[in-house]
Amino acid sequence: MRTFSIIGKRIPKPDAIPKATGQIIYGHDVKVPRMLYGKILRSPLPHARILHIDTSRAERLPGVKAVITAKDLPPRRFGYGRDRTPLKGDKVRRCGDEVAAVAAIDEDIAEEALELIRVEYDPLPAVFDPQAALQPGAPLIHEDRQSNLFRHQEYVHGEPDRALEEADVIVEDEFDLGYVQPAPLETSFCLAAFDASGKLTIWSTTQIPFLLQKDLSEALGIPGRDIRVIQTAIGGSFGRGLDMYSFEPICVWLARKAGRPVRLAFTRQEEFAVSEARQSMRIWARAGAMRDGRLWVRDAKVLLDNGAYVSWGTVTTLVLMETIGSLYRVPHARVVYDSVYTNNPITGAVRGFGNPQGTFVVEVQMDRLAEAIGMDPLEFRLRNANRPFEETPQGIKITTCGLTECLEEAARRIGWSEKRAAPARHGVIARGVGIAATMNVGGGARIYRSDGCGCIVKVDDFGRVTVLTGATEIGQGSDVVVVQIVAEELGIRPEEITIVNDDTAVTPWDVGVHASRTTFIAGNAALRAARQVKAQILETAEELLGASAAELELRDGYVRIRETPEQRIPFDKVVRARHFRQGGQVIIGHGWYDPHNEMLGPDGKGNISATYGFGAQAVEVEVDVETGKVRPLRVVSAHDVGRAINPMYVEGQIEGGTVMGLGYALSEHLQVHEGRVLNLTPFDYRMPTIMDAPPIETVIIETDDPEGPFGAKGVGEMGTNPTAAAVANAIYNAIGVRINSLPITPEKVLRALRERSS
Amino acid sequence: MKYPLTLKVNGETYRLEVKPHRSLLEVLRDELDLTGTNDGCRTGNCGACTVLLDGAPIPSCLMLALDAEGHEITTIEALSAGGELHPLQRAFVQRGAIQCGYCTPGMILSAYALLRENPHPTEAEVRRALVGNLCRCTGYVKIIEAVLAAAEEMASAEVGSR
Numbered sequence: 027m028r029t030f031s032i033i034g035k036r037i038p039k040p041d042a043i044p045k046a047t048g049q050i051i052y053g054h055d056v057k058v059p060r061m062l063y064g065k066i067l068r069s070p071l072p073h074a075r076i077l078h079i080d081t082s083r084a085e086r087l088p089g090v091k092a093v094i095t096a097k098d099l100p101p102r103r104f105g106y107g108r109d110r111t112p113l114k115g116d117k118v119r120r121c122g123d124e125v126a127a128v129a130a131i132d133e134d135i136a137e138e139a140l141e142l143i144r145v146e147y148d149p150l151p152a153v154f155d156p157q158a159a160l161q162p163g164a165p166l167i168h169e170d171r172q173s174n175l176f177r178h179q180e181y182v183h184g185e186p187d188r189a190l191e192e193a194d195v196i197v198e199d200e201f202d203l204g205y206v207q208p209a210p211l212e213t214s215f216c217l218a219a220f221d222a223s224g225k226l227t228i229w230s231t232t233q234i235p236f237l238l239q240k241d242l243s244e245a246l247g248i249p250g251r252d253i254r255v256i257q258t259a260i261g262g263s264f265g266r267g268l269d270m271y272s273f274e275p276i277c278v279w280l281a282r283k284a285g286r287p288v289r290l291a292f293t294r295q296e297e298f299a300v301s302e303a304r305q306s307m308r309i310w311a312r313a314g315a316m317r318d319g320r321l322w323v324r325d326a327k328v329l330l331d332n333g334a335y336v337s338w339g340t341v342t343t344l345v346l347m348e349t350i351g352s353l354y355r356v357p358h359a360r361v362v363y364d365s366v367y368t369n370n371p372i373t374g375a376v377r378g379f380g381n382p383q384g385t386f387v388v389e390v391q392m393d394r395l396a397e398a399i400g401m402d403p404l405e406f407r408l409r410n411a412n413r414p415f416e417e418t419p420q421g422i423k424i425t426t427c428g429l430t431e432c433l434e435e436a437a438r439r440i441g442w443s444e445k446r447a448a449p450a451r452h453g454v455i456a457r458g459v460g461i462a463a464t465m466n467v468g469g470g471a472r473i474y475r476s477d478g479c480g481c482i483v484k485v486d487d488f489g490r491v492t493v494l495t496g497a498t499e500i501g502q503g504s505d506v507v508v509v510q511i512v513a514e515e516l517g518i519r520p521e522e523i524t525i526v527n528d529d530t531a532v533t534p535w536d537v538g539v540h541a542s543r544t545t546f547i548a549g550n551a552a553l554r555a556a557r558q559v560k561a562q563i564l565e566t567a568e569e570l571l572g573a574s575a576a577e578l579e580l581r582d583g584y585v586r587i588r589e590t591p592e593q594r595i596p597f598d599k600v601v602r603a604r605h606f607r608q609g610g611q612v613i614i615g616h617g618w619y620d621p622h623n624e625m626l627g628p629d630g631k632g633n634i635s636a637t638y639g640f641g642a643q644a645v646e647v648e649v650d651v652e653t654g655k656v657r658p659l660r661v662v663s664a665h666d667v668g669r670a671i672n673p674m675y676v677e678g679q680i681e682g683g684t685v686m687g688l689g690y691a692l693s694e695h696l697q698v699h700e701g702r703v704l705n706l707t708p709f710d711y712r713m714p715t716i717m718d719a720p721p722i723e724t725v726i727i728e729t730d731d732p733e734g735p736f737g738a739k740g741v742g743e744m745g746t747n748p749t750a751a752a753v754a755n756a757i758y759n760a761i762g763v764r765i766n767s768l769p770i771t772p773e774k775v776l777r778a779l780r781e782r783s784s
Numbered sequence: 785m786k787y788p789l790t791l792k793v794n795g796e797t798y799r800l801e802v803k804p805h806r807s808l809l810e811v812l813r814d815e816l817d818l819t820g821t822n823d824g825c826r827t828g829n830c831g832a833c834t835v836l837l838d839g840a841p842i843p844s845c846l847m848l849a850l851d852a853e854g855h856e857i858t859t860i861e862a863l864s865a866g867g868e869l870h871p872l873q874r875a876f877v878q879r880g881a882i883q884c885g886y887c888t889p890g891m892i893l894s895a896y897a898l899l900r901e902n903p904h905p906t907e908a909e910v911r912r913a914l915v916g917n918l919c920r921c922t923g924y925v926k927i928i929e930a931v932l933a934a935a936e937e938m939a940s941a942e943v944g945s946r
C-alpha cells in the first residue's frame with residue numbers, strides 16, 4: 027500500500043477563502059476604465075425574413091457609442107455546424123436570434139437604444155416538432171441545406187435483428203425527455219478590449235479558453251495570435267461554456283467599433299431564453315433478455331432536436347450511443363439517430379452530455395426486463411455488469427471497473443432487500459426504492475483531435491512553487507486537485523503553491539474543461555511537470571548531501587536521505603543552490619499529457635477514453651397518490667473514482683450532480699411554446715432549492731487506476747447521469763406506474779395512476 | 785434625475801446621488817464596489833444578492849436603494865472585517881461548502897441571521913432559513929453541514945468565554 031501525505035486529504039480549494047469573504051472577482055465584478063455596456067436586440071419571432079433594420083434613432087441617442095448589425099460584421103460563419111453568423115442579416119431562425127447590438131455609457135441608455143431600433147420582419151412558417159421538420163415540404167431552417175436533417179448516424183454491434191427474435195422477453199418504450207438548462211448562478215458574461223496595436227483581450231466565463239481564441243478568430247477574422255483570453259472567476263458552468271455563443275463575437279465587434287472596452291452580461295431572463303439547453307430527445311427503444319438473466323439486445327431510435335443551430339451539443343448522441351452500447355454487457359445493440367434543425371431554442375452541452383438521456387433509457391428498461399423474466403432488478407444488473415479489463419463490442423477498453431461494488435454498496439445502504447420486499451404504504455403515501463448505474467468517460471474523451479493539457483511548474487528562491495495549468499476552474503475544484511498532486515510529488519505543503527489557471531497568454535494549452543477530464547488529464551500533466559522539478563532538485567541535492575538521487579526523498583519541505591532522514595536540507599535551500607552558482611540552472615518543469623484514447627470511427631466504435639468511471643445510485647422516494655407529488659427521501663450514490671485526490675470535492679461533485687439529476691427527474695423543465703421559452707426565472711423553471719434536496723450519502727469506491735494520476739479517474743458528470751432513472755424506478759416500486767417522460771411532474775403521476783385504474 | 789441618498793453600510797455612512805429606480809444591489813456593487821454581493825437574477829429568486837437589512841436577510845435586488853435610507857445594511861465584506869474569518873466562513877471553507885462560490889455570500893448571510901436568532905438550529909430550521917438561496921453546484925449537503933458545524937463551534941466558544 028502506498029501512503030500519501032497530501033493525496034486523499036480534504037484540503038479546501040485555494041479560492042475558497044476569497045469566495046467566502048466576497049473578495050473573489052467574477053466577470054460581473056470586472057470594470058475597466060472607459061468601459062461601455064453592451065446589449066443585444068433579439069428576434070421576437072421564431073422564423074422570419076428580415077426586411078429592414080433602422081438603427082438611426084438609436085445611433086443619435088446621447089450616450090450611445092456603437093450600434094452594429096450584420097452589415098458591420100465580416101460575412102463569416104462559426105459554430106459546430108458553420109451555420110450561424112453572430113448577427114443575423116437575412117433571416118432569423120429562432121426567438122432570441124441576434125439582430126442588432128448597441129454599446130452605451132450605461133445599461134439604461136443601452137436598453138433605451140434597443141427600443142429605438144426598428145426591425146421589419148416578414149414572418150415565415152416555422153416548425154417546432156422535429157418529426158414534422160423531417161417531412162417533405164417542411165419549412166427549411168437553413169436554405170443552403172437540402173433538408174432539416176443535420177446528421178443521420180447508425181451504430182450497430184452484433185446482430186440486433188436476429189437477437190430481437192431470439193430474446194425470450196422484449197420490452198418496448200417511447201421516451202420523451204425535455205429541455206433543461208445548465209443555469210449556473212452567474213449569467214453569461216464577457217468583456218472585450220482592444221489595445222492600441224489592435225490586439226484583443228477578452229475576459230470570459232468560457233470553459234474553453236484556447237479554443238475560444240480559435241472560435242473568435244473564425245467568426246471575426248481576427249488572427250488567433252492577437253486574441254488573449256482571461257478567465258475571471260466563474261460562477262458555475264456545467265457545459266454552458268463549451269461553445270462560443272454569438273454574444274461573444276458581438277461584444278468584441280462593439281468594442282472594436284466603439285474603440286472602447288465593452289462589457290456584455292446576460293440578464294437571467296436572457297440566460298433562460300437564449301442560452302443553450304440540454305437537447306430534448308424522443309427515443310423509441312426496445313431491449314431483450316434471456317430467461318436465465320442474460321441481457322441480450324438493445325435497439326434505440328433517437329430523434330434529437332438541435333433547435334435552430336447546432337453546437338458541440340449535437341455530439342451528445344455519441345455519448346448516448348456508448349451508454350446504450352456499453353453500459354452492462356450487451357452482445358447486440360443498435361442506435362439510429364437523427365439530429366434535426368427546428369425553430370426551437372438552441373441546444374448545447376449540459377453536464378452528462380447525452381449520458382443522462384441514454385442512462386434513463388437503459389436503466390428504466392433494465393428494470394422492465396428484470397420484471398419480465400421474474401428476476402430482482404439488482405441481481406439482473408449484477409449479472410450483466412461490466413467487469414474490469416474487458417473490451418466491449420463497441421471497442422471500449424475498460425480497465426479498472428468497480429461497477430459491481432457500486433451496485434452492491436448502493437443497494438445495501440438504501441436497504442434494498444427489505445424495502446423491495448415490502449414497499450411501505452401509509453394512507454395516501456407510498457414509498458419505494460429504485461436503482462440505476464452509470465458509466466462515464468473517466469480518462470478524457472477524444473472529441474477533438476487532441477485531448478491534451480499542458481502544465482508548467484516553477485520554483486522561486488524561497489521555495490514558493492507556481493503551477494501554471496491549462497485546466498479551467500469552474501467551481502469543481504480542478505485547482506485544488508492540481509495543487510495536491512504537485513504538493514505530493516514535491517513533498518511540500520499545498521499552501522506553498524500558487525496556481526495560475528486563467529490566462530491564455532500565460533498558461534499552457536488545453537482543450538478545455540468537459541467530459542469529466544480535468545482531474546485525469548490536467549492531473550497527469552501536472553504530475554509530469556512536477557516530476558521534472560523533482561529530478562532537478564534531487565540532482566542538486568545529490569551534491570549537497572553526497573548521496574545518489576535514488577537514496578533521496580522529498581518530504582515535509584526537505585530533501586532527505588531515506589535511510590538517515592536526519593540528514594536533510596530544506597527544499598528552498600536546494601533551489602537557491604541551483605540558482606546561485608557559476609553555471610547555475612533555473613528550476614522549471616513542464617508536462618504535457620494527451621492520453622492514448624481514440625476518436626470514434628464513423629461506425630461509432632473506438633476507445634474514446636483512457637479509462638471509465640462507474641457508479642450506482644439508489645433512491646428512496648415517497649409518492650403522494652392523491653396529489654401526485656414525488657419526494658425523494660434519500661439517495662445513496664456509490665462511485666468508482668479510481669482514487670479520490672480530495673474526497674471532499676469528489677463528494678461535492680456527486681452531491682451537486684445528484685441534485686441536478688433530481689431536478690431533471692422531477693421538476694426542471696424549460697417550457698417552450700412555438701419556439702418561445704415561457705419560464706424565465708429560477709422559480710418558474712423550478713430549480714431545486716434546499717428544500718428539494720434530500721440527504722445524499724456518497725460512497726467512494728477506489729480502484730487505483732493504473733493510468734490515472736495517483737490512480738484517479740474523472741467524476742464530474744457521474745452524479746447526474748443515473749438519478750432520473752433511479753427515481754423513475756423507485757416510483758414504479760412505490761405505485762406501480764411507469765412514467766417515461768421527464769420531468770416526472772405531479773400531473774404526469776396522477777394521469778398515469780388514472781390510466782392504470784381505468 | 786438623481787436623488788441624494790445617505791446609506792449606512794457595514795457601519796460606514798455614505799452620501800450618494802442615485803437614480804430613483806436603482807436597486808440596493810446595483811448601488812452596493814456599482815457605487816460602493818461591494819462586489820461580494822452577487823447578481824444572479826434581479827427577480828428575488830436566487831438569493832445571490834442577499835444582504836442584511838437591520839439584521840434580517842433580504843434580496844437586495846428587490847429593494848430600491850432610496851428605500852434603504854435609515855436602515856443598517858450589512859454585506860459579506862463586514863463578516864471578516866477584522867481580518868479573521870467568521871466561524872460560518874471558516875466552516876464553509878473547511879467543509880467543502882463552496883464550489884463556484886456565487887451563492888456563498890448570500891448563503892452565509894442568511895445563515896448568519898439564522899444563528900443570531902436561533903443559535904442551535906435543527907437541520908430542518910437551517911433548510912427553512914436558506915430556502916431563498918439557490919446553489920447550483922453543491923447539492924446543499926455540505927452547506928447544511930457547514931451551518932450546523934458553525935453553530936456548534938459558536939455555541940462552544942460562547943460557553944468557553946463565560
Ligand code: FES
Pocket residue numbers: 822823824825826827828829830831832833834843844845846
Ligand atoms: S439577484 Fe436578487 S435574488 Fe437573485
Ligand code: FES
Pocket residue numbers: 211261262501881882883884885886887888918919920921922
Ligand atoms: S457554489 Fe456555485 S452556486 Fe453555490
